[in-house]
Amino acid sequence: MKELRNLSLVMDFYELTMSQCYFNQNKDQEVVFDLFYRNNPDNGGLCLFCGLEQVIEYVKNLHFEKEDIDYLRSLHQFSEEFLDYLSTVRFTGDIYAIPEGTPVFPHEPLVRVKAPIIEAQLVETALLLALNHQTLIATKARRIVQASEGRAVMEFGARRAHNFDAAIYGARAAYIAGCAGSATTYAGKEYGLPVLGTMAHSFIQSFDSEYDAFLFYAKTYPDQCTLLIDTYSTLKSGIKNAIRVAKDYLEPNGYRLKGVRIDSGDMAYLSKQVRKELDANGMQDCGIVVSNSLDEYVIESLIHQQGAKIDSFGVGENLICSKNSPVFGGVYKLVAIEKDGEMIPKIKISDNVEKVTNPGLKKVYRIYEKDTGMAQADLMALEHEVLDDQKDLTIYHPMSRWKYKVIEGGTYELRELLVPIFLRGKIVYQCPSLDGIREYSKRELDTIWEEIKRFAYPQEYYVDLTKDLLDLKLKLLNDHK
Known part of the structure; x- marks a missing residue:
């Protein structure tokens, strides 16, 4: 540094x-x-x-x-x-x-x-x-990137790392091993690697409704809009409000919803249902991102055993601490x-x-x-x-x-x-x-x-x-x- x-x-x-x-x-x-x-x-x-x-x-x-x-x-x-x-x-x-x-x-x-x-x-x-x-x-990140089979892996581990330097140098090592980027902003400044991130559940909770939160974010970042859809109910409200914002604001103004993120629940099942909803609304280009205690074994299982419809992964504590080892x-x-x-x-x-x-x-x-x-x-x-x-x-x-x-x-x-x-x-x-x-x-x-x-x-x-x-x-x- x-x-x-x-x-x-x-x-x-x-x-x-x-x-x-x-x-x-x-x-x-x-x-x-x-x-x-x-x-x-x-x-x-x-x-x-x-x-x-x-x-x-x-x-x-x-x-x-x-x-x-x-x-x-x-x-x-x-x-x-x-x-x-x-x-x-x-x-x-x-x-x-x-x-x-x-x-x-x-x-x-x-x-x-x-x-x-x-x-x-x-x-x-x-x-x-x-x-x-x-x-x-780097060794752990390489395994996780390998498990993703070409899907982007984002390093999301700063808040779980063992202090400041561990977060920054860990982001560097993860990028060398093939991660698409990091949520650690300092690592982006220091090493020029891509920084990634959208919103937390608290952002959505701070608005009167989930729809209002999504709409405000879409108006602020219309060309980089990825929405977190599991704050209340992924299928009953989250994906529906995301699609609604895409149809009400993004598409009429020449933009596309870039992605939706799922951070809890049965990610294989939810991703398949969300994919159906998106495709039915002409949003085949909208990616699905998942996070929540992922590692190479979970990712491998999601892809091969459960047929999950996932385009990219956000991986935190299991990567930045190499939790298994x-x-x-x-x-x-x-x-x-x-x-x-x-x-x-x-x-x-x-x-x-x-x-x-x-x-x-x-x-x-x-x-x-x-x-x-x-x-x-x-x-x-x-x-x-x-x-x-x-x-x-x-x-x-x-x-x-x-x-x-x-x-x-x-x-x-x-x-x-x-x-x-x-x-x-x-x-x-x-x-x-x-x-x-x-x-x-x-x-x-x-x-x-x-x-x-x-x-x-x-x-x-x-x-x-x-x-x-x-x-x-x-x-x-x-x-x-």
Whole structure:
């Protein structure tokens, strides 16, 4: 957002206490952290990466004000030398990231940070905060847009969001994922996305009659008139008064009723009855909008099981809070540390296999089938490895040499997913426009097989390792036995 806030203290306190220790030991030691996640929300097949632009703004602005240093001094846990260091600290390292709007999958690095150890540690919470939130909302919005099967989805969630920023950034993420626009006016001002909305029940209640309310609104917005028809009775009064206003005022003056909205009741039944009324009055071009606690499952049911006659959907709390699965489990893990001029791979081991990390400085490739253009798998490789798509490629399960697949040379294409964002502290990435990100995301989603995008029991998309990376991982596991 344009009003610049210094968010540098938006961090877990242990980032500062660890940094004091690093300062005392070796503050210039280089490290590599990977930011990734372990499971898709809603038991889905993929996520939609989002929030990179806010990460960039944070890192560019990373610094501590005098009042920040004074506050930290008052805690009596930090040395004056360390506080002096913090007063001048700026990010000087490298950040690579997957572009916003890309479909992504568990365990692959979404962001890679290579920097002096204190700088890499200080940005942890902010990176997770920005990316966890917007990736979660974009992922949920994508599912809802998919369920609508080409019908417009409007993000109506501001009043249910978790505070101001969640509403604004959530609207941004939802638009990237394919929503037609947002009811959050600030998001329209800030990001240029379409703002949408008509009236509330209170507007209609404020008039002596429903007809009077509709007529006044129609006279005020004759070329953008959508009427809320369920304040009293959708079928007995709402649709009848809407049609009456269309015939009494809009059509005689050269306008058409754009739409009617239903916000309660049996939406499948009501939409079918309303459609009959509209069509019988020559209003086939009048759309039907529904809202009220919708999500991808309700929308899918309305369309496929109940034959609802709905042209667009307004979705609020279930989208803006990702209500069914409200936490995105992004994590930030050390994978390498510099020693005597060499990057030493590091691994985190756990009794839970899914929590074992993939060590070392890595690249991530997406493998596309040449004949279809569809994504076949993602592949993690060590930074020094050179892959040739004219040669056979063997990709391995992340924990086992016996489970592998050989892809014939010349039948596939490789694209490296991580692109440079910061190099030696300087921004080298040009953020696309919001519409550019949205269009890119749609193109990338079209390369993912429908079996992976389905809601129930999606096909697993493979994120595999090269033999060199798998060998390194198994060696480190064995070394730590």
